[in-house]
Every structure is written in C-alpha cells, then in structure tokens.
Amino acid sequence: MKLAQGTVIGLIAGYYDVETAAGIVRTRARGVFRQKKQKPAVGDRVEIQIDDKGMSYLVKIMPRLNRIGRPAVANVSHVLLVISAVEPDFSLELLDRFLIFFSWQKVKATIYLSKADLIDDDKLSEIKKSLAYYQEIGYPVFTDYHDVQIKIPELIGKDQIWTLAGQSGAGKSTLLNHLKEDAHQATGEISTSLNRGKHTTRKVELFKLGEGFLADTPGFSSIDLTPIKLNELCNYFVEFKRASQKCKFRGCQHLKEPGCEVKKLLEEGKILASRYKDYLAMRTEISEGRIPEYLK
Ligand SMILES: Nc1nc2c(ncn2[C@@H]2O[C@H](COP(=O)(O)OP(=O)(O)OP(=O)(O)O)[C@@H](O)[C@H]2O)c(=O)[nH]1
C-alpha cells in the first residue's frame, strides 16, 4: 500500500482525479466521507491511498482555505471578477457585493471590465474613473480584453487556484473559453476530448494556466452576504480596515462614533461615497438576515 498527496483537479461521475508528483491518479472517495458528511471538492489538497491491487482511494481532505461557488471549488486563492460595462449595466453596488464576499472568504480579487466596446467614450471614462478608486485601494483592474487575456496567465502564481465570478451575462464563459483555448494552444494539447458532449453528469475541472490553475466552471453569479457577522463587515472594506487604525475606538463600526477616521475620510472625499452607502445597505441586509428583493 502506498500513500501520496495531491490536488483534486477533476471531478466526474463520482471519480476524483488527483494530481500528484507522480502524475494524475483517478480515485474514488472512501465511504467515511459520507458518514462525516464531507464531500471532497475540486481544489482540495488530499491524501490518497493506492492498494496492492492498484486501486486508488481518496482518504483524507486537508484543511481548506474556503469552499465557494456552484459547483464548489475549494482553496480558491484568487478570483477574476467580470463586471460588464453594459448588458447588464455597470453597477458599483454589485461590484462591492462581490468584493466584500471575496474579502470575507479570504480570496484576492482582480477586476475585469467587460463589454467596454459597447459603450461610448464618455460613459467609459466615467466608469474608468470609478475603477481607478478600486485600483488605488489595492484591486488590480483590467478594462481591455486583450490585456486581460495576456496578463491573467502571468498573474497566476505557483499552485494558486483562480476562478471566475460575475453577474449572469457579464462575459465569464466568453473569457474562460478564450483563456482555455490559449492554454491548450500553449501546451499543444488537443482540446477535442473523447467525453465531450456525451455525458450528462456534471464535470468540474481545474485546468493549468500560468503556474497554477483556473477553474473550468461558469463561476458564480449571485452571492449571499447574510452569514457575515455584522460587527466584522467593516473589516472586509479594505480601505475602512486600513483607516480604522486611526479611529478613536477599537472595534469602531464607523457609524456615529466620535473620532472616526472612516467618516473623516468620507467627508474629505477620500473614501468613495458609494462604498460607504453600500456598507450601510449591507449592514441592513445582514441585520435583517435576507438579501434585498431587487438583488435576487
Ligand atoms: N461586445 C461584447 N460582447 C461580449 C463581451 N463579453 C461577452 N460578450 C457577450 O455577452 C454575452 C454573455 O456572455 P457570457 O460569456 O455567456 O456571459 P456569462 O457571464 O458566462 O453568463 P452566465 O453563463 O449567464 O453566467 C454573450 O453573447 C457574449 O458574446 C465583450 O467584451 N464585448
């Protein structure tokens, strides 16, 4: 019997494909997971056991950083957030919802503005102005289609797992297909898989891109912020968190507390008014424990 460690890079019809130092091993999950109500996911770091007959089993799931999206991907370190300029309309509120969700899930976000080709220059420069704020507070921003295609593979570091996110219709699949095509061309792989189109079971895969992986899933298009703890929400607004070191009170919620740095920066126009407005709306949403009707 042999033990090995690896990353689950594929899930198909109950089989888990695990990439190990010795290559990809197709495994089954041990029944013990069902008893514990655990389910291995693509992205999981796992231990596998290969018995004397050559059968391979997934026997242990290492602690996860996170497990997000539908279908689920584990240990997502980065997300490429696709936000459309139009169809659906550009929305800072939506952008903030995604960013706060990812910040909470310990996922680093990069922003890509899609469909910039469909709006006029005035509108585009207005959007770019808003996005410049996000760049300033630490989120990489792309607004050019060719740029993002070239740069994303370069940004994916060793063993990182990236996934796509964005509203329905934002352009996730379009971008994913281009990135996949480029990846296949770069590695000389043939993209016509035997399985293609035949099976109806859901297949989830990570494909190699840059020095890590990109999840071959549509990514997710809606998010629920209600599980976030109300008094922790402000920590996920990265610039509030930074400013809060200068707030007079520890644990300041930046509401009506005296000596609040966030409110000061807001009044000086250094914190974007829409960010603060979205913060308040999210607080209401979390307190009430439900997503507002118009966001569903
Ligand atoms: N003009 C233009 N059209 C785009 C761009 N990106 C995507 N589209 C089009 O927008 C439509 C929706 O794109 P998809 O890639 O299917 O969007 P999605 O985010 O995967 O949508 P869901 O699968 O519903 O989550 C398609 O008709 C695309 O051809 C873009 O940058 N410019």
Ligand SMILES: [Zn+2]
């Ligand atoms: Zn404060």
